């Protein structure tokens with residue numbers, strides 16, 4: 001079932017305003033109608049009291065021959081009613097009527113009503129058939145008779161109805177006007193709230209998850225005396241806290257990055273020294289026991305591996321820190337030719353195919369880093385596929401972009417690995433990584449280098465077809 005009441009604060013306030021005004025109008029209408037009616041009745045009663053039964057008294061002389069059987073209507077208001085009661089019966093009744101001045105024909109019901117009126121000189125309402133409702137008063141006459149004088153009530157009713165009609169029209173107009181003006185007014189009053197909402201939505205839309213976040217400034221009008229101002233102040237406080245937290249996180253991320261960069265940088269020298277000493281020891285001319293030679297060879301190989309690892313880590317840390325890259329024209333065609341030559345030499349068991357455009361393709365960037373990225377893709381195509389695999393390197397140039405594709409028809413990347421394959425230390429076979437020299441940093445470097453060049457790196461893979469695609473701005 002739909003809720004009929006408006007849900008928005010604006011709608012509720014406007015509806016409340018109109019409802020309150022409607023109740024107030026109704027109260028005013030009823031009170032004024034009752035007051036007016038009471039006032040007019042009072043006046044009527046005063047008039048009746050002032051007449052003091054003169055008209056009714058004039059009916060007394062009906063039997064006198066000179067009366068011409070006509071009551072004395074002089075000085076009596078139109079429609080004034082008069083009646084004379086003697087011994088509990090109506091002996092005479094008339095109504096002032098300029099046109100006829102005839103005695104009135106009363107029904108038995110009218111007579112009963114008239115005889116029932118208390119003789120107290122006060123106003124009483126009676127309904128007389130043919131005449132309508134009258135305000136009457138009964139007084140004791142001179143000769144043991146009762147004189148009843150009455151004035152019609154319908155002018156009072158008419159005036160009250162008139163007032164009610166006017167009030168209905170005026171109040172309706174006031175309600176409509178209040179509805180429209182109130183809606184506008186509420187909208188204007190709530191405008192600062194919209195600003196608060198917009199600011200909150202703006203912050204909610206920010207990428208707060210990582211990196212440096214540009215928070216919007218505080219809300220300007222935050223008068224603590226207003227409710228909206230209080231909300232604004234609270235929001236400003238919250239924004240301040242969020243900004244603080246983000247700054248602190250940013251600082252800690254920065255510290256971590258510096259730590260990684262410093263650590264890998266510091267590791268380089270000792271690792272280079274170990275390698276140098278191993279090499280030196282291996283070049284020793286005299287007799288060296290086989291186990292010692294083997295151990296030295298292992299030390300040499302492992303220190304080489306460690307050098308690579310440390311270099312990779314250092315490069316990633318530097319790219320993370322947003323270190324500016326070289327910004328020079330790079331001949332991609334030449335770069336790919338060289339990289340493929342190296343790959344061919346390292347993997348003679350694979351079939352290497354090149355698909356290059358006639359014209360040399362150049363991009364702007366860091367030649368050394370780009371070579372490293374493409375080299376990593378070729379190394380993967382060599383090390384993660386069996387010998388005999390076909391590897392094709394394609395270079396294409398579009399309007400504003402350059403595409404480098406490295407695809408092979410090897411076993412492909414497993415589905416679990418595929419979404420995070422560009423992540424750090426992500427590799428298929430952790431157990432085997434020691435023997436294959438796999439670190440899981442190769443594709444992370446590809447991704448970081450290409451992103452730093454304003455490009456994208458993507459992969460599509462399935463059994464028998466794996467394609468890495470680099471897109472660089474031309």
Ligand SMILES: Nc1ncnc2c1ncn2[C@@H]1O[C@H](COP(=O)(O)OP(=O)(O)O)[C@@H](O)[C@H]1O
Pocket residue numbers: 376380381384385408410411412413421426427428429437438439440441442443444466
């Ligand atoms: N051409 C490819 N064919 C199959 N698997 C691949 C290919 N390239 C990458 N992979 C998978 O992605 C993982 C991550 O690659 P990478 O980041 O270069 O790390 P690493 O080569 O040191 O293992 C690899 O361990 C491998 O499992």
Ligand SMILES: [Mg+2]
Pocket residue numbers: 376379380440441442443
């Ligand atoms: Mg690799």
